[in-house]
Amino acid sequence: MQKLTSVVLLAFALPALSVAQSKESQEVQPHASFDGKKYEPPKKDDAPDDPNGRSLVGVVHDASDNGVPMALVRLKNLRTGKVRNYIAGKDGVYRFDYLSPKDDYSVFAELKGMQSPMRKLSKYDTRPEPYFRLVLSEPVPPPAAEAKK
Numbered sequence: 001m002q003k004l005t006s007v008v009l010l011a012f013a014l015p016a017l018s019v020a021q022s023k024e025s026q027e028v029q030p031h032a033s034f035d036g037k038k039y040e041p042p043k044k045d046d047a048p049d050d051p052n053g054r055s056l057v058g059v060v061h062d063a064s065d066n067g068v069p070m071a072l073v074r075l076k077n078l079r080t081g082k083v084r085n086y087i088a089g090k091d092g093v094y095r096f097d098y099l100s101p102k103d104d105y106s107v108f109a110e111l112k113g114m115q116s117p118m119r120k121l122s123k124y125d126t127r128p129e130p131y132f133r134l135v136l137s138e139p140v141p142p143p144a145a146e147a148k149k
Contacts, residue, residue, distance in 0.1 A: 057131055
């Protein structure tokens, strides 16, 4: 009878022990430290501006009207200051989804020292999927750099 009681107790104790161990392994690990400073992992802020919002699509072109793959396209919400990045596809195509129709945005592309002019998507633009063609060109040096020459 004592063996049966031990087997029954063991049968109930093992699952409880494994649950306790799995909860311990799920606890947050301490942050890494370097030179005595604590560094927290970056916070993921990929939440869409509006899950029911509109999209912005387009193509990044060079001066010869060829699609530019791997161009970095930057979209900034002008109300919140939040910046989203997109690497253009093999034909230079980019797409930003879930944009709030209540906010204004600016967008431009850049690659290897070249940059497109900034374009603005207005909250008054009611198209559900506006299309912006971004053309890369040599960047214009800032006025302070020209004054030093």
